[in-house]
Amino acid sequence: MKVTAMDIYKLLPKTNCGDCGEASCMAFATKLSEKEIDLKVCEPLDTPEREKLEDLLAPAVREVIMGTGDKKVILGGDEVLYRYELTYYNPTALVIDVNDELESEELDERINIIENTKFERTGELLTLDAIAVRNKSGDAKKFADTVSHLKNSKYPLVLCSLDPNAMKAALEIVGNQRPLIYAATENNLDAMAQLALEYKCPLALFVPGDLEKMKQLSHTLRSQGIEDIVLDPGTFVGEGMGDTLDNFIMIRRLAVEERDDDFRFPILGIPALVRLDNTEDNINKSIQEATVTATLLNKYADLLILNGTDIWEIIPILTLRQGLFTDPRKPQTVDAGLYEFGELDDASPVLLTTNFALTYYTVEGDLKSGKANTYLLVLDTDGRAVDVSLAGGQLNGKSVADLIKETGIENKIKHKKMIIPGLAAPLSGEIEDDSGWEVAVGPRDSSAVPDYLLENL
Numbered sequence: 001m002k003v004t005a006m007d008i009y010k011l012l013p014k015t016n017c018g019d020c021g022e023a024s025c026m027a028f029a030t031k032l033s034e035k036e037i038d039l040k041v042c043e044p045l046d047t048p049e050r051e052k053l054e055d056l057l058a059p060a061v062r063e064v065i066m067g068t069g070d071k072k073v074i075l076g077g078d079e080v081l082y083r084y085e086l087t088y089y090n091p092t093a094l095v096i097d098v099n100d101e102l103e104s105e106e107l108d109e110r111i112n113i114i115e116n117t118k119f120e121r122t123g124e125l126l127t128l129d130a131i132a133v134r135n136k137s138g139d140a141k142k143f144a145d146t147v148s149h150l151k152n153s154k155y156p157l158v159l160c161s162l163d164p165n166a167m168k169a170a171l172e173i174v175g176n177q178r179p180l181i182y183a184a185t186e187n188n189l190d191a192m193a194q195l196a197l198e199y200k201c202p203l204a205l206f207v208p209g210d211l212e213k214m215k216q217l218s219h220t221l222r223s224q225g226i227e228d229i230v231l232d233p234g235t236f237v238g239e240g241m242g243d244t245l246d247n248f249i250m251i252r253r254l255a256v257e258e259r260d261d262d263f264r265f266p267i268l269g270i271p272a273l274v275r276l277d278n279t280e281d282n283i284n285k286s287i288q289e290a291t292v293t294a295t296l297l298n299k300y301a302d303l304l305i306l307n308g309t310d311i312w313e314i315i316p317i318l319t320l321r322q323g324l325f326t327d328p329r330k331p332q333t334v335d336a337g338l339y340e341f342g343e344l345d346d347a348s349p350v351l352l353t354t355n356f357a358l359t360y361y362t363v364e365g366d367l368k369s370g371k372a373n374t375y376l377l378v379l380d381t382d383g384r385a386v387d388v389s390l391a392g393g394q395l396n397g398k399s400v401a402d403l404i405k406e407t408g409i410e411n412k413i414k415h416k417k418m419i420i421p422g423l424a425a426p427l428s429g430e431i432e433d434d435s436g437w438e439v440a441v442g443p444r445d446s447s448a449v450p451d452y453l454l455e456n457l
């Protein structure tokens, strides 16, 4: 259950001293419940209450760190089952697998693709997060050689072998980089636990389709002093997908609603299983892998291992992840003001849009790709799109007139003509009346703006 501001307030000093910079203890409690301030800021708090609050505020799902320094990836940390209740923290790590039977050239090519896969959307650079090295050969030396090859990769590693000897050989090489050890099972539990303790690495626990057994083994690991565990309840692709989803949901419910300490860990899934046993690389496998990934991203995977690297498969996954891990309570905005594109002079056209991030970056992308030379006025509509802000009243004649004055655009050009989005057409007369500018109604879709400018100006 989400910790409320009142739960927190009960443990605070209630003196309203203001040392934390907040007007009252209740205001501090409200910010703390939203993770907008640190508990440490309340210095007058006594130790027993501080410890109780630290316990209360610990996330339902433990944060587990994989990698070190610049390579660090944080898994887990979530508090709620539904995003609208708070937000989701720490985006699901997307990991691509390689194996120790790849020739050196093939391996380099794959590493290159993984490390250079990137996609910019709404001002954010979306990338992959880690590389999983699979001991496909079953040979400890081959595994160690491949891991050695990846030692300087820019991403952290997931070491995949059920053989403790192979795992130790790999950890001898990259143990100080805090790779995720995959995996402890019922059969190798003690040996893998020892390796996790010796190298201070997080440990994945693989117990396919049996949550009772998973609880028992998780408890055993915890009793041995292992705190950083990642749970893999099995990814049963095809007809087993329903059971897979049930297990993921059940684990997260046990963590969030029951605070069951044996399940308060990140969850791992392997959509790559769709095609790991099938060397034939066909398009249906890629679509199936992307579908399994999307399903588990929604419920509640913290790390997913994929095999496919086609950009058309990866982009929808990155986009979905970005959407899921964007705080739904905060509008995504860009700064309002005047933006410039291309080569400008005092006769350059002036466009208008709103500061909703998705709108702005779409317009920006279209103007850049169309090599448009134009000024762009961006109106603060609290992150609302054109049609929404028109309906809500944030986009109106006076606000546009104020924006013209605030940006000083009139000092840069010798005309008073503005092109507004097609969706804002009903406002053209009001803008003309309030600003004294002449208004032309442009295309509804910004992709048509560059051609519109060429044709009309």
Ligand code: SF4
Pocket (backbone or CB within 6 Å): 012, 013, 014, 015, 016, 017, 018, 019, 020, 021, 022, 023, 024, 025, 026, 028, 029, 041, 042, 043, 044, 045
């Ligand atoms: S510093 Fe602590 S006691 Fe003082 S107002 Fe803030 S929360 Fe309350």
